[in-house]
Amino acid sequence: MTDDDGYFGERVAKTYDQSSDAEFQAEIVEQTVDLLAELANGGRALELAIGTGRIALPLARRGVPVHGIDLSRAMVAKLRAKPGGEAIGVSIGDFATTTVDTAADGPFSLAYLVFNTIMNVADQDAQVACFRNVAAHLAPGGCFVVEVMVPELRKIPAGQNIVPFHTGPTGWAYTVYDTVTQDATCHYIDIAEDGRGEAHSTPFRYVWHAELDLMAQLAGLRLRERWESWTREPFTEHSTKHISVWEKSVG
Known part of the structure; x- marks a missing residue:
């Protein structure tokens, strides 16, 4: 990741929520939030690359406390301008290395990184660091969820x-x-x-699901589930993306 706002500065933030991508459609957002709220299991959630709050805001409205990490102040400013945005805590920094103080509220039960953003971490060492950083924030039994495309x-x-x-x-x-x-x-x-x-x-670095599984293993996480979509369609050789859930070991 670069310094300041990286590749998601004011120019991108200004029109980000106007995207026609399927991920911005209300139905897809609802499906995403349904699954994340279930995986949070009554605990707190950490969103890496929280951006303008596309997922964090509806998840918070479900009663899941959300804290975010994001490099872009411009994107976070868009989040803050939305109803409920001021109530969501955000740490500014690179999500592969930025730490959130969990002393007061305890570790998170869920961390998630959606919409291909693991590939914006543009080298392998930093992708590995991201998994280790997430594992350090999770409670035992907590989950890390990644949504990412299958390389084309x-x-x-x-x-x-x-x-x-x-x-x-x-x-x-x-x-x-x-x-x-x-x-x-x-x-x-x-x-x-x-x-x-x-x-x-x-720039980005594309990554295969098997490689992500190894990164998770290095961080002390194990694969729990992998689906093609937020509605738990099976992941197959024809899938164009995957939703993967890794769990932190207990004990």
């Missing part, structure tokens, strides 16, 4: 390394993959009404 390498023709994922009259976007290092960069070109274009890029 099947879409790459032989001899190429680019996968387009959005095209339209107002812009397009594509990903450039390095299949040796697992590094990748998403490039976005937005076209304004006057025809002028604005380009920006976001």
Whole structure:
């Protein structure tokens, strides 16, 4: 992660909640919150990359106390401006290393990281550190939930390394993959009404579910469940993403 607001500064924060991605649809948000509230099991939840509160706010309305970690002050400012946003505690910093004081309220029963954000941690060492940081915040028996895509390498023709994922009259976007290092960069070109274009890029590191299981094991967590969706559809070879739940051992 970079310093200051990283890649999610004021420009991104301004329009973030206007996304047409499925994850922003009310039905999907409700399904996400249903499962997270169940896994919290009456305890507190820690959201890594809390952002503008897309998940944290409805989860808090379910009665689950939520604390967040986020690098972007601009995104958190959007959270604070929403009803209930001021009541949610947020620690500003890199979620792979930032610690939250649990002395007063005790450890968390749930930590979660959604919408592919584990891949925004753009190197393997930092991804491992993220799992260890989460484990340090969890109570025994507590869960870490990650929602992330399955790498789209099947879409790459032989001899190429680019996968387009959005095209339209107002812009397009594509990903450039390095299949040796697992590094990748998403490039976005937005076209304004006057025809002028604005380009920006976001680096990430794609990661396989088996690799995440090993990271969890190194942090003292074990895989409990893995599904294709928030409604617990089975994870198969055809799944394009997974919801994985790792549990901290008791004792």
